[in-house]
Amino acid sequence: MSTCPRTTAVPEAAEIKTIMRDERWNARHAKAYNRYRLLSSKGGWARLLARELAGLPAGTEVLEVGSGTGFISEILAGSGFNVWGMDLSPDMLAVARSNLEAAGLAGRARFTVGDAEALDAPDGQARAVVSRWVLWTLPRPRLALQEMVRVLAPGGKLVLIDGQHLPMGRLARIRAALVDMVVAGRLPGWRRPCYTRLTPGLPRLDAPAVVDILREAGLAGVSYRRLTAEESDGAVKSWLMGSGWQSYLVTGVKPQ
Ligand SMILES: C[S@@+](CC[C@H](N)C(=O)[O-])C[C@H]1O[C@@H](n2cnc3c(N)ncnc32)[C@H](O)[C@@H]1O
Structure with a gap:
């Protein structure tokens, strides 16, 4: 049953979260999203995380904000860290649990439902916070960034x-829609009923804006760069x- 109201008004944050949880990242889309792992380079992400978290002892708990179906959690757990994955969608978390179970890493990860904009975690305890591709889905990304800095321990990373999102040519759009049909089993236009209505309510910060907010929130040594494919x-x-997305990496450390 769709929770999409028939209105053209810019949605409020609470409404966005309901739609994100119940429509955009529900059980059907969790399954579809998970199938993209077939196309992802696990090695590339593992190398990037190993480099960024070098020096953090095995067994350290890493908080992953918006852990989704657990692609990154699995890499972190496989690298010897303990993972606390948090996500708004219980359906995404259910897939994450079964992925970690299948990989024999369930003992290294726990997953809880939560909101990135109001983390259910104490001040100053997390040795590392990791988050991939979550910020753009949030109505108030500034709050989420402030929360990530709040929960980091002194010296935490x-x-x-x-x-x-980059503008895509017609051919690239057709190719991406075909890939989505084959990989994820979705027909073109699946976003339309509900999800496209959210767009005006999502600020979608660029990397320099993220850097500014993190510095204001007290993070030190903040830098960013584009990620290559x-x-x-x-x-x-x-x-x-269709090259419709350019990822960037932002890192920083909480001062001692
Ligand atoms: C594009 S997926 C990324 C998932 C995962 N981080 C990854 O890299 O594969 C976006 C994720 O953000 C989650 N999300 C959306 N809004 C959220 C919120 N307010 N708090 C926590 N998670 C949220 C969604 O449920 C979804 O799992």
């Missing part, structure tokens, strides 16, 4: 990956998806 999802996925 933030590894944030987000990105920007090789160090993120791999050139194949990037081509198949």
Whole structure:
């Protein structure tokens, strides 16, 4: 049953979250999203995380904000960290649990429902916070960034990956729609009923704006850079998806 109201008004944050949870990231789309792992380069992401979290001892708990179906959680757990994955969608988390179980890593991860804009975590305890591709889905990303800084322990590191949607040519759009049909089993236009209505309510920050907010929130050594296809999802996925997305990496450390 759709929760999409028939209105053209810019949606409020609470409404966006309901639609995100019940429509955009529900059980059907969790399953579809999970199938994209077939196209992702696990090695590329593993190398990137190993580099960014170098020096953090095995067994350290890493908080992953918006952990989705657990692609990154699985890499972190496989690298010896304990993972606390938090996500708004119980359906995404259910897939994450079964992925970690299948990988024999369930003992290294726990997953809880929560809101990135109001983290259910104490001040100053997290040794590392990781988040990939969550910020763009939030109505108030500034709050989420402030929350990530709040929960970091002194000396703790933030590894944030987000990105920007890029305009796509007609051919690229057709190719991406075909890939979505084959990989995820969705027909073109699946976004229309509900999800496209959210767009005006999502600020979708670029990397310099994220850097400014994190610095204001007290993070030190904040820097950003674009990720190449090789160090993120791999050139194949990037081509198949029509290059409609450019990921960036922002990192920083909470001062001691
Ligand atoms: C594009 S997916 C990324 C999932 C995962 N981080 C990954 O890299 O595969 C976006 C995720 O953000 C989650 N999300 C959306 N709004 C959220 C919120 N307010 N708090 C926490 N998670 C949220 C969605 O449920 C979804 O799992």
